[in-house]
Amino acid sequence: MKNNMKEIEFSQANYEQWQESAVKALKGKPFESLITKTIEGITFEPIYTQDQLVEKLDGKLAEQVSTIRSLKTGEKCLAAQQTFADSPESLLHGVKEALAKGNDIINIDSRVDFAWDETTLKELAVLFTENSFKLNLQNNQDSLLQVFNYIEVDQQEAVTGFVSSTDEVALDGFPNVRTINANVLEAHYDGAHAVQELAVALLQAAQYMESEEDIEAFAKKFFVTFAVDTLFFVEIAKIRAFRVLWKAFTTAYGTDKNISVAIVSETSIRSFSKLDVYVNLLRAGNAAFSAILGGADVCTVHPHDVLSVPNDKSIRIARNVQLIVKEETHVAHINDPSGGAYFIESLTADLVKDAWALFNALQEAGGYDTVKANGQLDALLKETMDLRMKEVETRKKSLIGTNNYANPADVIDERNNPLYADYNRLAKPFEELCLNYAENQPKVALLTIGLLKQFKPRADFVSGFFATAGIIPEKSPEIQSIEEATAWLASTDAQFVIVCGQDDAVKEYVPALLLDKPAHISLDVAGRFKEEQDEWTKAGLNGFIFAGQNIIEKLTSLTANVKEVQR
Incomplete structure (x- = not known):
């Protein structure tokens, strides 16, 4: 007999039943692990x-x-794409082209590299009577404000737009232009x-x-x-x-x-x-x-x-x-x-x-x-x-x-748009780090202990860590003994060397490597190794690279260490 889907009813689970199923799916992790808190201090529930x-x-x-x-105030969101231009002619062309291709609002920042001449202002005035606009002005004496002088009195009431300025702007006779x-x-x-x-x-x-x-x-x-x-x-x-x-x-x-x-x-x-x-x-x-x-x-x-x-x-x-x-x-x-x-x-x-x-x-x-x-x-x-x-x-x-999945081959465009050069951005420290490493060209290498499957997780992590600074580390062969490791370390021309391997192997190799480490090499270890860190640091280890570490602080300190050694 065929089931009639229209007649099938599914039982409705309550919150407690859902929570019970969620706990089972977590396989031992606490239910609270599904609860997160935002930077605002607001708690996000799992459901x-x-x-x-x-x-x-x-x-x-x-x-x-x-x-x-x-x-x-309106039925839909209006597109207000900004027009970028280096001349009056290119600005007018950009405004008209944007309007023809779907822009709803003329968007102009008055901080331009050219003077607002009468011809340009008159043409903009015509466009402002036909289209809404968004203007970003430097102050209430901004030259772009003169555009409103070229709009006929009988047209002023129909003009709509937004004017933003650091000072209060008074536009008498334009009741539908928002200026606050x-x-x-x-x-x-x-x-x-x-x-x-x-x-x-x-x-x-x-x-x-x-x-x-x-x-x-x-x-x-x-x-x-x-x-x-x-x-x-x-x-x-x-x-x-x-x-x-x-x-x-x-x-x-x-x-x-x-x-x-x-x-x-x-x-x-x-x-x-x-x-x-x-x-x-x-x-x-x-x-x-x-x-x-x-x-x-x-x-x-x-x-x-x-x-x-x-x-x-x-x-x-x-x-x-x-x-x-x-x-x-x-x-x-x-x-x-x-x-x-x-x-x-x-x-x-x-x-x-x-x-x-x-x-x-x-x-x-x-x-x-x-x-x-x-x-x-x-x-x-x-x-x-x-x-x-x-x-x-x-x-x-x-x-x-x-800071994640970085492409170390990326080349930063050092040109700056003056309109946004001073804005605080989260990526700025990483960009500065890449420029610093590109200028100094430090050589980084990974000393990999054991077989590929044994060192790969940490080697991949360290490679991703350095990729944020635009560095592609070299890798040693699959090193199988302390003697091989010591010989490779003595022969490499790398300035930074990071030891990558499983915990037991690293604990065995590092003390021996520190005994014979060349003076020009800054040696680090991939992983935390809290119990060994004091002993290794006293013996000459520079430090550790691990998840949750401050990337900017660590990579900045590495370049400082190399410069100190080079002196």
Whole structure:
């Protein structure tokens, strides 16, 4: 008899049953090993259920979802790819070409190598009346502001756009151009995590509101700018959380209306690297998808080579990343596509709770200008950035192609895009390390004890360790005796030698090697060997290479040791 699938019912497992099965699958590992904590201090559970979510939000799930969905300023995320140019002619050409190929918003940074002449400004003025724009200005005296002088009075009301500047910009007669920007980019590149970014955005908004009387009039001029990094779910929740926080913020200023808020986003380059630059495509694509799923109104995708010199091809690829995400996945046709997911809603609620608490604490400490001036905010962000760097340098966090799975044959493009040269990035120490090793050309070799299968795990680990500095270590033959090892060590011209093998063999060989080690060689061992480390170090061993070690500190110290020996 055939089974009718429509009539089959599956029993529904509860959380306890799932947990019991999970514990069995862990084969002795504790269930707590499935629980992780983010840099924000938020706990990630291995599974999220409807009951858990309802309990956490205490009956306010529907309110959270409806708030997020009702506070968007538009129906879809608009592409705002930046135009890079070295002349007025190339800028205008780039703007027009981008618009013709899918760009929704003209995006210009005024820090260019040419003067803004009248002809260029007039042509831009025409384009601004036909298209929305996003301008990044240096101050309220920026020459690019003159473009608004060439827009006819009867056209001004129809002009829409976003203007970001370090100073307050007043554009009389342009009611639909937003000029009050809570710009969180500086905090982001100083290391801020999602909770801190959200709190900083609210602090800046509160600072602006001190000179405003009407929250609704203020909201029409206001927008927030977020950088979106590669923590996929956290970044989705961050953008959603800001709308919930914005509702609380506007309520605190005396209105119960649902006032929409414009969220402008750009893919973060904090995780970008000049090593294996095409991996930046994956980082940017991941971040763009987060921004769109989270409900950003505007998104800029940085080209994979933005740190050096973007070209037409890389700019086109960056633009197409967003177009593909929006059109091929159809997320552009859905309002709040991630809404209702137990994990996302729970994470959104966590970010809202923690960010609101931090905002209030910093507001009570004097507000944005005060905590910025007295160093309180900078100290908070530095602590987070230091933690980020430690995670990267010890490989707790992977930067593929940089601190993990690095290609030692990579050549760093030493050209710098001045717009982003000063940004704090996690990959910078590794890039500097590669340049340092390329300049000094140290020779590294592995002394491999036993058969391939015996030394390969540690030899591969050490090779990957040095690959992060652009070094390909040489390998000795399969050494079978202490005599062979001593002879090989005496004959090699390598400056760094790392002993690789199984524990018992290494313990047998190292004391003998240290007795006859040539003076010009810095000898290290792959592995921890805690019991032997003091004895070996006293006998002349330089140190150890092991998992969890700070790569930057270790490889920097090796070059210093060799220079000392060479003196």
